[in-house]
Amino acid sequence: QVQLVESGGGLVQAGGSLRLSCAASGRTFSSYVIGWFRQAPGKEREFVARIGRSGATTVYADSVKGRFTISRDNAKNTVFLQMNSLKPEDTAVYYCAAGSLFTTTEQRTYFYWGQGTQVTVSS
Numbered sequence: 001q002v003q004l005v006e007s008g009g010g011l012v013q014a015g016g017s018l019r020l021s022c023a024a025s026g027r028t029f030s031s032y033v034i035g036w037f038r039q040a041p042g043k044e045r046e047f048v049a050r051i052g053r054s055g056a057t058t059v060y061a062d063s064v065k066g067r068f069t070i071s072r073d074n075a076k077n078t079v080f081l082q083m084n085s086l087k088p089e090d091t092a093v094y095y096c097a098a099g100s101l102f103t104t105t106e107q108r109t110y111f112y113w114g115q116g117t118q119v120t121v122s123s
Contacts, residue, residue: 002026002098002112009094009117012086018119020081022096030054030074033103035110036081038092038119045095047105051079059105064090086121093118 008020022034033052039045049070050059058070069082079096094117097110 002029002032004096004098004112004114006094006096006114006117009119011120011122014086014088014121014123016086016121017082017084018086020083020094020096020117020119022079022081022114024077024079024098026077029077032098032112033101034070034072034079035097035099035103035105036070036079036094037097037107038090038094039116040089040092043092045107047107048094049081050103050105053101061105083119086119088121088123091119091121 003025005023012018030053035050036048037045038048047061048064051070051072055072067085072079096114098112099110103109
C-alpha cells in the first residue's frame with residue numbers, strides 16, 4: 001500500500017510558478033506510475049500529467065503542455081510538478097495518485113490518492 005501527501009500549493013499571480021511535491025510512503029514507490037489530477041470548483045476532476053515508473057516517459061494534458069513538467073526522484077519517494085506560466089484557469093485542488101504499469105490517464109486506473117493541495121492563481 002502507498003500513502004501519498006501533496007504539498008507546495010498556494011496563491012500565486014498569473015504568470016508565476018509553483019512546484020508541487022507528492023511524497024510517498026512505502027518501499028515499492030518506484031514500481032508505481034504516478035499521475036497528477038486537478039479539480040476546479042464546480043468541475044470534474046481532470047488529468048494533468050503522468051510519469052512512468054523510471055521517469056523516462058511522461059504524458060501531459062494539452063492544457064498544460066509546455067508549461068508544466070512532471071518529474072520523480074525514486075530515491076526520495078517523491079514526484080514533482082513544476083508549474084510555470086500559471087493562468088487563473090489553473091486554479092484547482094491538485095491531487096497525486098499512484099497506479100500500476102497499466103495505469104493510463106483515466107482516474108479509475110489509479111489505486112491510491114493523496115488529499116490534495118490547493119493552487120490559486122490570481123489575475
